[in-house]
Amino acid sequence: MRKLHLIVIGLLFVPTFFLTSCDQGDEPEVLTPAFTLLKDHMINNNLDIDKIITNADGEKFVVAAPAEADLAAFLDKFYIIDIRSATDFATSHIEGAKNVAFSTILNEGTNAGSKPVLIVCYTGQTACYGTALMRLYGFSHTRALKWGMSGWNSATAGSWNKNVNDVAKDTPSWSYEKEITPLVLSDPTISSLSQSGEAILKSRVELAVQEGFKTVTNADVVANPSGYFINNYFSGTDYIGFGHLTDAYRILPLTLADNSYKGLDPTPGAKVVTYCYTGQTSAVVTACLRVLGYDAYSLTFGMNGLYHSNSAWTSNQWGVGSSVPKELTLVN
Incomplete structure (x- = not known):
């Protein structure tokens, strides 16, 4: 019976030993996001x-x-x-x-x-x-x-x-108001066990390729602009001169180095839609943003699909100047 009593007392001291050891040991490693x-x-x-x-x-x-x-x-x-x-x-x-x-x-x-x-x-x-x-x-x-x-x-x-298309012309979704001051928001959250930026980038790119090109149509955004976080990728002059989607922010330049990316909404499910003149630059921006963890989309055909007949056009208008097909050889 005495032997059993000693064993019980010994077991009671085991947690204390481990707690003391933890208190005296190294601090837990803090991982970089x-x-x-x-x-x-x-x-x-x-x-x-x-x-x-x-x-x-x-x-x-x-x-x-x-x-x-x-x-x-x-x-x-x-x-x-x-x-x-x-x-x-x-x-x-x-x-x-x-x-x-x-x-x-x-x-x-x-x-x-x-x-x-x-x-x-x-x-x-x-x-x-x-x-x-x-x-x-x-x-x-x-x-x-x-x-x-x-x-x-x-x-x-x-x-x-x-x-x-001219889907945005003469609609409440098209505005000529001055620029909205960008917000300053938090970083997106990326789930990864790796502590290597290179490895994280590689896996994020591979995921984006497998998911495919993420787009929204100009008609959908014009019908419901408040349903998206809209990023206008125009020059400041064109933002006013061409007009823009209602409540669109103009975040250009958009880089990591100057923290301008913090103007975008990182909330999961907040559809960050970037649009440009042709849908081509916005596709590049969208690819980068998806890799960075944003729920990002490119507005297809850009300004050409929103308000093609806009009289402010000077370049990148489909069917004019350099955009006219070159009639180069095709094979089959």
């Missing part, structure tokens, strides 16, 4: 949003279709991947292009060797989204064909021709 690690890695490696739009070598994310005289050199320069449907690719495509699924673009990038990748789609928008993700993944010289196949030849221009 995944977003902070990701942000720092992107800034320190020329992967901030503005460096994805224009890389460290001064190459913008898009390249226009060449003049006929420059076609041979253009085709020789790029490893061209066409992410349109297999049916449309078989009907007509750029000579030497390879048809791949969007979900495989990261793997396909390794097959390019020393050549820069050129991504081709119908309108340039999905290609720009993919270009941003590939640049973030390390394929820094990747570019998208501006205007997509629509700018290559009038025979493949249907996707742009049928989507120019």
Whole structure:
């Protein structure tokens, strides 16, 4: 009985021993938030949003279709991947292009060797989204064909021709009011067990590729602008001159380094919609924002789909000037 009594007393002291040991030991390691690690890695490696739009070598994310005289050199320069449907690719495509699924673009990038990748789609928008993700993944010289196949030849221009619109014209959703002062909000929350910014970036890009291009239509936003956190990616002059979606913020520049990104709503489920003139730059911004943890979307066709007939246009209006299809060769 005495032996049992001693055992019980000993067990009572066990928790005290462990508590004392914990009190005297090292403090628990405080982990750096995944977003902070990701942000720092992107800034320190020329992967901030503005460096994805224009890389460290001064190459913008898009390249226009060449003049006929420059076609041979253009085709020789790029490893061209066409992410349109297999049916449309078989009907007509750029000579030497390879048809791949969007979900495989990261793997396909390794097959390019020393050549820069050129991504081709119908309108340039999905290609720009993919270009941003590939640049973030390390394929820094990747570019998208501006205007997509629509700018290559009038025979493949249907996707742009049928989507120019004036859906916002003369509606309460279109405003000419002065800019709204951006908010200062918190960082998004990213779930990751890694303490490596590089590893977090890699996994976030891979996830974004698998999820595909995230968009909203201009009609949906015009019908319910209050249902979105709207980011207008115009110059200050155009914000007033063109007009803008009601209650849209204008956050430009938009970078991590200057904390301007904090003007965006990081709340899960708060749809952050970026729009630009053509839907191509907004696709790049949206790709970056999704990698950073925002519930981000690109407004398809941009200003061209909102108010194409707006008299303030000077550039990037579909069907005028440099956006007229080049009538370059197609093969099947």
